[in-house]
Amino acid sequence: MKYIVIKCGxxxxxxxxxxxxxxxSELEKxxxxxxxxxxxxxxxxDMLDLFRVKPQFVNGLRKTDEQTLKIAEMVLSGQTNRKLVAMLxxxxxxxxxxxxxDGGCLQAxxxxxxxxxxxxxISKVxxxxxxxxxxxNYIPVITPIGITENGEKLNINADYAAAEVAKALHAEQCLFVTNVDGVFIxxxxxxxxxxxxxxxxxxxGEITGGMIPKVQSALNAVEEGVESVIIVSGKKTFFENGKWHGTRIYQKEPITN
Structure with a gap:
């Protein structure tokens, strides 16, 4: 089976x-x-702000206490996930x-x-x-909430989650959807x-501003074992007539004879 794993921020x-x-639609066809x-x-x-909880990050990961976890799961499952499913x-x-x-989908x-x-x-998908x-014939839309062997829920970085799902499914491609066409040099x-x-x-200085965390996330994914990640736009056609439009980020230089 041919899989495409799509990470949508x-x-x-x-x-x-x-x-x-x-x-x-073309990919499905x-x-x-x-x-x-x-x-x-x-x-x-936004929800943390409503509850007057200050977000904290350590090395790019959201520090998550018990209250933050409850809020994150509530928002991811009850709001963001619903939004994307409804759009599809x-x-x-x-x-x-x-x-x-759910169902031990993301074990962590x-x-x-x-x-x-x-x-x-993630320890296992x-x-x-x-x-x-x-x-x-359903499209799974997964929230990055994992579960331990003891049944404790954990917050997982969505980039890392997408990378692990792509690896586990031996996906043909892992896509990171952004609001730009890709990386401009x-x-x-x-x-x-x-x-x-x-x-x-x-x-x-060719890659600057908001593109830096995007490419770093892609690099994190390939370092986790995904062959390559394509940064694509959510605003435009990213796959047409069998061709990808975006920037492929890969770990190793291709072997040439």
Whole structure:
């Protein structure tokens, strides 16, 4: 079975266009099974602000105490997930929302409980569960909430979650959806960049601002074992006539004879 795993950040959900969903349709017509993993940072921050809880981050990961975890799960499952599922259904896709802890979908362990609190790293993806869903022709839309062997829920970085799901399903591609076409170098869209090139372009100022965390997230995914990640736009067509539009980020230089 051919899988495409798509990570959609919470900040881009409201910017998805008809062209984006047209590309999804073409992928389905070509026999790909689509799996979504989504974030929800802006919605979580809004709710934390409402409860007067100050967000805290350690090395890019959200420090998660018990109250923050409850709020994060409530927002991810009850708001962000519902929003994305509804949009897919609006475009005639059969989508089903899944909390990552449901059915042991995303099994996880603590990263560092003392430093980060209830933050986890995926130890296993229940691929049988996901295959059951996609074999019924549904698109799973997964929240990055994991569960430990003891039944404790953990907050998981959505980029890492998408990478682990892509690895476990042996996905053909892992896509990170953003609000830009990809990475621009000297004014032109780069079709692909190696880890070494990304590091160089950050240092020399070609990659700046909000694109830095995007490419770093992609690099984190390939370092987790995903062959490559394509940064694509949620505002435009990203797959057309069998061709990808975006920037492929990869770990190793291709072997040439």
């Amino acid at each position: 919470g900040s881009v959900l409201d910017e998805l266009t008809t062209s984006f969903f047209t590309s999804l 070509r026999g790909f099974k689509i799996v979504f993993v989504h974030g929800g940072g802006p919605d979580i921050n 259904q609006q475009y005639q896709f059969s989508a089903i929302g899944i909390n990552g802890s 362990n603590y990263i560092n409980r003392k430093q980060l609190g209830f933050v986890g790293k 229940n691929t049988e569960f996901l295959e059951l869903v996609v074999n019924r 000297e004014g032109s869209l780069a079709s692909s960049l190696s880890k070494k090139e990304v590091s160089t372009f950050i240092v020399n």
